[in-house]
């Protein structure tokens with residue numbers, strides 16, 4: 001994929017926000033081994049109904065596409081099906097939006113049956129509403145006036161097929177969910193026999209080091225890699241940290257800005273594990289200049305999942321990029337977070353300050369217990 005990126009700088013948005021969003025989009029293109037050849041940002045409050053950006057900008061864009069020999073144009077915001085069609089005609093290139101791109105990444109990464117089904121569901125749910133517009137357009141092309149043209153009939157058949165498939169996937173996911181629940185129940189029963197336990201979910205923006213932290217804390221070898229969305233499945237692993245307390249850690253899929261709602265819906269089953277957690281470790285990349293925005297993004301998605309009430313520890317990871325010895329990180333707290341959220345700095349890769357993290361988990365758990 002040789003891509004040009006297009007973003008719109010809207011009212012009430014700072015320039016750096018618009019830039020950050022388009023830079024993240026560039027990361028997503030690279031995640032499908034694509035190359036970014038150019039970026040274009042337009043200041044605009046209301047999208048053009050047929051081309052999203054203004055007609056003049058489309059001409060600039062066209063020149064950019066021809067000049068760079070790009071084959072794809074990726075828009076940072078959701079496009080309507082008719083906008084995609086119109087833009088493809090004018091630009092002579094494939095046109096996609098952020099959702100299409102994220103779905104593409106997830107499709108490539110999905111390995112387990114569950115992940116594959118979830119991604120397919122998200123894809124179908126993304127496609128379904130788009131079929132409505134397309135049917136009408138096809139009919140007009142075929143010269144149908146009023147009533148139902150041939151294009152609409154074709155779209156209707158496709159819609160029925162999609163709906164059937166969606167139904168079937170949901171049923172199968174429901175089965176998997178049930179099995180997971182039973183598994184969880186069994187696990188909890190086992191663990192509770194052994195004494196006190198606490199369930200901790202590791203959550204955060206993609207590529208911050210959640211899986212690395214999981215591995216460092218439990219020894220469980222989960223897939224970790226320097227790429228967006230390395231993890232699509234949740235894994236749970238436990239460890240007796242203290243003789244009187246066992247901690248069950250769960251690693252989860254990473255979040256991004258403007259995560260398509262279809263995906264949030266599809267991944268709800270996977271994230272059910274988080275729903276039952278007593279505590280969330282919200283992992284942050286301490287070396288990332290955009291860390292604060294990313295915290296807000298993650299909290300926004302947690303809210304959509306009804307998880308904003310779960311207690312959090314903010315774990316600033318990758319501190320080895322900021323200081324040169326573990327001692328320097330030991331008693332560090334983030335000045336902006338003091339008194340707001342319990343927080344600390346760690347290096348999952350070098351195993352710095354993990355004892356302190358475990359202590360914090362225990363203390364929080366004990367204080368919760370005391371409260372009743």
Ligand SMILES: Nc1nc2c(ncn2[C@@H]2O[C@H](COP(=O)(O)OP(=O)(O)OP(=O)(O)O)[C@@H](O)[C@H]2O)c(=O)[nH]1
Nearest residue numbers: 207208209210211212225226229230231254348349
């Ligand atoms: N320098 C440094 N790098 C780290 C640290 N922890 C993780 N990394 C690196 O960050 C990258 C991402 O790590 P992962 O553990 O896969 O991140 P993740 O949050 O699970 O990512 P997704 O599953 O894709 O959302 C890898 O290249 C890790 O080696 C750390 O403490 N210090």
Ligand SMILES: [Mg+2]
Nearest residue numbers: 210211230231
């Ligand atoms: Mg991961």
